[in-house]
Amino acid sequence: GAGVSQTPSNKVTEKGKYVELRCDPISGHTALYWYRQSLGQGPEFLIYFQGTGAADDSGLPNDRFFAVRPEGSVSTLKIQRTERGDSAVYLCASSPVPGTEAFFGQGTRLTVV
Amino acid sequence: QQQVKQSPQSLIVQKGGISIINCAYENTAFDYFPWYQQFPGKGPALLIAIRPDVSEKKEGRFTISFNKSAKQFSLHIMDSQPGDSATYFCAASTNDYKLSFGAGTTVTVRA
Numbered sequence: 001g002a003g004v005s006q007t008p009s010n011k012v013t014e015k016g017k018y019v020e021l022r023c024d025p026i027s028g029h030t031a032l033y034w035y036r037q038s039l040g041q042g043p044e045f046l047i048y049f050q051g052t053g054a055a056d057d058s059g060l061p062n063d064r065f066f067a068v069r070p071e072g073s074v075s076t077l078k079i080q081r082t083e084r085g086d087s088a089v090y091l092c093a094s095s096p097v098p099g100t101e102a103f104f105g106q107g108t109r110l111t112v113v
Numbered sequence: 114q115q116q117v118k119q120s121p122q123s124l125i126v127q128k129g130g131i132s133i134i135n136c137a138y139e140n141t142a143f144d145y146f147p148w149y150q151q152f153p154g155k156g157p158a159l160l161i162a163i164r165p166d167v168s169e170k171k172e173g174r175f176t177i178s179f180n181k182s183a184k185q186f187s188l189h190i191m192d193s194q195p196g197d198s199a200t201y202f203c204a205a206s207t208n209d210y211k212l213s214f215g216a217g218t219t220v221t222v223r224a
Contacts, residue, residue, distance in 0.1 A: 004156070033210060042119075042202045042214025043157065056211060091156050098210045104156030 002026075004105035006092050012111045013082055021077040021108045025094030032075050033102060034067055035091040043091055049075060050098060082112045116140055117205050119215025127223050132190040134218045136203035139184065143205040147212070148177065148188050151200045160201070161188075193222045 005024040013019050025032050030051055035043035045059040052072045060066075064082075069075040079086055089109050093102040118137045126132045136146075147162035163170045163177045163186065170177045176189040190197055200219050204212040 031210060035212075040216070042117075042204070042217050043212070044214070045211050048210050059211075093156070095210075098208075101159050102210070102212075104158065106154065106156050 004092055004094055004103055006090075006105040006108050008108060009106065010109045010111070012113060015082060015084060015112055017082050019079050019082055019110065021079075021090050021110070023075045023077070023092030023094075023105060025073065025075070025092070026103055027073075029094035029096050029103075030072070031095045031098045031102075032069060033093045033095075034075070034077050035093065035104075037089045037091055037107070039088075046077070046090075048098075079110075082110075084112045086110060087112045115216065116213040117203055117215040119203050119218060121218060122216070123219040123221070125221045125223060126193045128193060128195060130193050130222075132188075132193050132197070132220050132222075134188045134201055134203070134220075135185065136187065136205075136215050137183075137185045138205050138213075140205070140207070140213075141184070142207045143213075145206045146177070146179065146186050147204050148175075149202045149204060149214075151202065151217075157202060190220070193220075195222045195224050198222045 007022045032049040034046040037043040048056040049069045064080045067077045089107040091107045093104040095102045148160045149157035150160045151157045161172045161175050174191045179186045200217045203215040206212045
């Protein structure tokens with residue numbers, strides 16, 4: 001596709017459930033990032049992939065959060081035992097190489113009820 | 114805690130006027146300062162960026178002013194248009210990928 005694609009656009013889940021959020025980066029982009037944006041706030045860094053490996057996962061809030069990018073393209077952010085405080089917009093971005101402009105997707109709005 | 118402080122939280126400007134958004138930071142290791150524009154339901158889009166070796170950068174109606182000694186930088190939107198109504202975020206990073214964002218400024222341009 002022409003841009004970064006994130007699915008689903010919206011996800012409502014019950015507290016304690018497991019969710020997966022998908023990101024399709026721009027074709028050929030080696031760098032991929034996940035950010036989380038709470039209402040009325042700026043995005044907060046979660047994790048950065050260079051190729052298949054997580055080069056920096058220092059922003060993941062706890063061990064309930066995990067992300068993979070097994071083939072160096074599509075990435076999945078996984079959240080176990082969801083809590084109401086996890087409700088936010090999860091943004092994915094990609095760039096051709098690190099240090100160049102990052103292109104953001106439209107985000108997945110996660111609501112935990 | 115927020116590494117980049119942004120103000121104001123919101124502003125209203127008349128069409129044709131100048132919008133000014135300010136940001137301040139503490140980490141002197143920051144070496145990349147981008148501004149992003151975000152419309153409702155969309156992801157942030159890079160507007161303009163600056164590195165600390167220059168004090169000003171202009172692209173069309175958008176200008177970044179950078180004051181390294183004061184650890185401040187600002188975005189000026191000249192000749193503001195209704196289509197500029199959006200939320201603007203300043204950001205900073207030390208390595209170009211791990212961006213620390215400000216809290217955002219909602220700009221409303223009145224026709």
